[in-house]
Amino acid sequence: MSPLNDTDPKQFIADFFTSFTEELLHSDEDPALIVDRYHTPDIVQIADGNRMDRDKLIAHTRPVRKNRPTSRMEVHEALANGDQLAARYTWYVQNRKRDLALEVCFFGQFAPDGRMRRAHMLTRALPTDAAPRQPPPATTDRQETSA
Amino acid sequence: MTENTYSVSGMACGHCAGFVTEELERIPGVATVAVDVENGMVTVTSDSDLDIADVRAAVEEAGYELTTTPSP
Numbered sequence: 001m002s003p004l005n006d007t008d009p010k011q012f013i014a015d016f017f018t019s020f021t022e023e024l025l026h027s028d029e030d031p032a033l034i035v036d037r038y039h040t041p042d043i044v045q046i047a048d049g050n051r052m053d054r055d056k057l058i059a060h061t062r063p064v065r066k067n068r069p070t071s072r073m074e075v076h077e078a079l080a081n082g083d084q085l086a087a088r089y090t091w092y093v094q095n096r097k098r099d100l101a102l103e104v105c106f107f108g109q110f111a112p113d114g115r116m117r118r119a120h121m122l123t124r125a126l127p128t129d130a131a132p133r134q135p136p137p138a139t140t141d142r143q144e145t146s147a
Numbered sequence: 148m149t150e151n152t153y154s155v156s157g158m159a160c161g162h163c164a165g166f167v168t169e170e171l172e173r174i175p176g177v178a179t180v181a182v183d184v185e186n187g188m189v190t191v192t193s194d195s196d197l198d199i200a201d202v203r204a205a206v207e208e209a210g211y212e213l214t215t216t217p218s219p
Contacts, residue, residue: 047160050184060159063166063210102162123160 003114009078031061101126154215
């Protein structure tokens with residue numbers, strides 16, 4: 001049974017990343033526990049060719065918490081097949097030093113309980129004027145996270 | 148020119164490398180910064196020896212953590 005069977009894939013991936021980010025930013029809980037709620041112990045993420053296992057993923061939560069970004073994720077398209085999901089989305093991120101808009105092409109695999117097992121992500125930075133400081137009105141395919 | 152390599156934890160992608168590079172390049176005397184995201188290493192070349200406190204502060208400012216002292 002796949003968690004993707006009964007969920008719109010756009011909503012699933014938006015909810016996954018938004019909820020994960022919110023938990024990191026809105027609590028002081030041990031980041032390892034949060035990472036483990038959203039990822040299997042053998043998680044491997046490869047972002048632009050850089051491999052991240054569980055330990056590196058946990059280490060990467062430090063800058064996320066340190067910079068306390070406000071972010072918004074817009075999923076442009078998503079497809080699911082069994083336990084696999086492909087999506088193209090844009091993260092609009094604002095922190096104390098910069099505005100960013102990152103377009104991501106995502107290919108992932110999820111465990112039956114909804115945790116991420118594998119992910120390949122290809123990213124590119126969009127021009128910063130693509131990241132409006134005021135997000136547009138929320139729609140079903142947009143998720144927001146505020147720190 | 149002096150070259151030192153530092154260990155930095157928390158970097159995951161090219162964007163992380165860019166943030167760390169941007170902050171290190173603000174240190175007076177820094178000429179080049181090369182980031183190896185996969186191995187968590189940052190190599191800095193500078194006109195003279197850098198104060199480790201300045202390097203640590205720059206890495207911290209980017210949000211990351213300096214985990215070792217420099218190795219030439």
